[in-house]
Amino acid sequence: MENEKKKSIRVGSFTFGIMMILIGVNIFLQTITSLDLFRFTLSLWPIVFIVLGIETLYYTYKKEVEIKYDILGIITIFIVLFLGIIFSSINYGVNKILYNKEISSDIVYYLTDTDYSINFIDKVNINNIAQGNVTVKYIEDKEADYVSVRVIFKYDESYKGSIIRILKEGDLLKNVFDINYDSKKMNISSIPDYIKNIDIIVTTNDKSKLEYNGTIME
Secondary structure (H helix, E strand, O other), X not given: OOOOOOEEEXXXXXXXXXXXXXXXXXXXXXXXXXXXXXXXXXXXXXXXXXXXXXXXXXXHOOOOEEEEEOXXXXXXXXXXXXXXXXXXXHHHHHHHHXXXXXXXXXXXXXXXXXXXXXXXXXXXXXXXXXXXXXXXXXXXXXXXXXXXXXXXXXXXOOOHHHHHXXXXXXXXXXXXEEEXXXXXXXXXXXXXXXXXXXXXXXXXXXXXXXXEOOOEEO
């Protein structure tokens, strides 16, 4: 029986699996939530030795197995852990900015407005389907060769909850307006709750070139 071949066990494989799960869950939570898990990430490296030690002791007392260390797996753990720490550091800084009430308030304050300029050849039809707070103003310019439309988005400074959406919104014009240059139509399909008001300034040489389903200011 003494000459019976022992079963070879690679110590470190179990530790590798456990650490991959912990690191993966940690990165996942940091991606979808504002949880501050930076310190938890930094404390993961001692857990590698603890779990590896437990795994080693467990198999040491099993006489029917021969222990071999999974060196590649252990090295990979520390590489992934290092990358996880870098990701956590970046995420920690981003969360400190985006989820900090004072900073968020300052960002919203400085985002007082965003404006776009659009040109139509002969006329424009503006239709406020969303029925939101929209102001359309007409400016006459006898020398204008085309219909110039300026759209100004004014943000609601009190609406702090949408600061991340404001920063990630990208092209507001495409998200709010359905523009068809062939039919000369600008349909306001939806207005985000963090937009306080939309000012539309139309400049052309003839007021008849502007159609709007509301009141036009001059």
